[in-house]
Structure formats: C-alpha cells, structure tokens
Amino acid sequence: MKTLDIVTAILLAVGGLNWGLVGLFDFNLVEFIFGQFPAIARLIYALVGGAAVYQLFQWKTLKQCCK
Template identity: 50%
Template sequence: MHSLNAITLLLIIVGGINWLLVGLFGFDLVAAIFGGQDALLARIVYILVGLSALWQIMPLMRSFSGSEAHAQRH
C-alpha cells in the first residue's frame, strides 16, 4: 500500500505542476508531451491524476482520525 500512496502522490504533484504551468503561461505540459488534450495518452494521464487525487483522500482522512494527527500536534 505504501508504494501505491507514493505513486499517487507523485502523480498529484505532476498534475499540480501542470496546472501551475497552465495558470501562469497557458501551457499544458501533459498535452504538449502526449499530442494534445484530446490525445488518448494525455487523457489517460489526466484520468490517472484524478484517480490519484481521489485515492489520496483516504490517507488524509486517516491522518485526521488516527494517532498520526495526534503525534503532529505535539
């Protein structure tokens, strides 16, 4: 499970950097690499980033309810 969390976090970081580039410069790096926003590979990357964000909700909720949040407060 730890490796899946690391992979999904990495994909979220890639997505965040892509959105930073879109916001600052109007440049979609994923689309540029994979042949446009409608290209199959670009759409797969967008879907994986979105699914990664959904997956990361679980560890976030666990950190609020478990001992991890308690440890960070002290």
C-alpha cells in the first residue's frame, strides 16, 4: 500500500468514528480537541473529505482493474 492510501484510510477511520460519536452520543471529538482553534477543526474536516474523494477514485480504479 502506498503511504497516501494508508493516510487516507486512517483519516476515514477517524472521521467515521467521529461521526459515530456524534450520532450516538452527540459528542464531536474534533470540536472537543480543537474547539479553541476552529481553523484547525475545519482543516481536519477538509482532510477527511479529501481522503473520501481520493478513496472513491481509488475504489473506482480498483473496480475497473479487477473486471
């Protein structure tokens, strides 16, 4: 696995856990950790979103490769 694949997978896992916490307990871990720095929290959200887009394109490429 490439380094970028690993980093994006970790970001997606962290983002998924955060959304799970928000949905189950109304607790936003990113806001809890970086609440005093809203620019950093927005950066984290943007990185998770970018990781999702990257993984979607990787999945599409992998899907075409295996046909």
